[in-house]
Amino acid sequence: MKPQKLITDRTAKIIYWVATLWLSLGMVSTGIVQIAHMDEEVRKMKELGYPMYFLTIIGIWKLLGVIGILVPKFPLLKEWAYAGFFFLMTGAIFTHLAVNDSAVEYFGPTLLLLLTVISWYLRPAERKLSIRKK
Template sequence: MEKKNRIIYWIATIWLSLGMVSSGIVQLIKMKEEVDMINHLGYPEYFLTIIGVWKMLGVIAILVPKFPLVKEWAYAGFFFAMTGAVISHVSSGDSAMESFGPVLLIVLTVVSWYFRPADRRLIQA
């Protein structure tokens, strides 16, 4: 069972990390489509830099061994950022398809957090 949980953890964590890094890069370089989207949602352009930097730092925190408290904060940050993205899209009248990416990242965040090994938890089980 332990091996299966580790495999689930690493698959979810790698996909979560790839999703956060790729979207973080797009936000940091201020790709035109991303700028258009952030403006459509009603946020200022500089918000892209803030979110992009925090995504990169969150991925580092989740992947680096030790520092379980920092990992908890990173998971919470990912969860809040992605639920905020979903709420922003819904509030702006966007189609459900616009929320697919953030919803997928929410699921990956929860799965990665839930299946994380004992040595990556705040309280060792």
């Protein structure tokens, strides 16, 4: 007797695409805001103690990561993009912790981190890096 799955393949695929599209939207929108050096982002980066050029770097990383996750094939690139998003969002959360920010500041990076993990975990087999056995 086969063990019963918690969610069906169809449900997993729907959750994957919803999480991935929300993740992509969040990363693109914040990436554009960071590349454009919008006033609120500049103010926050100064409060956090980061140099302003860091905004451009992380904004570009986010846009490239979204391309990597959404483009078909290239599973190794997807793994790197997910890892990058994971590092960016955990870094953001720990930075907010370090400067003792209010709870509201954690919402965005925590949501994007959660979406990153869900998207990575539920990605279809053709989007996973397969290890070939000899």
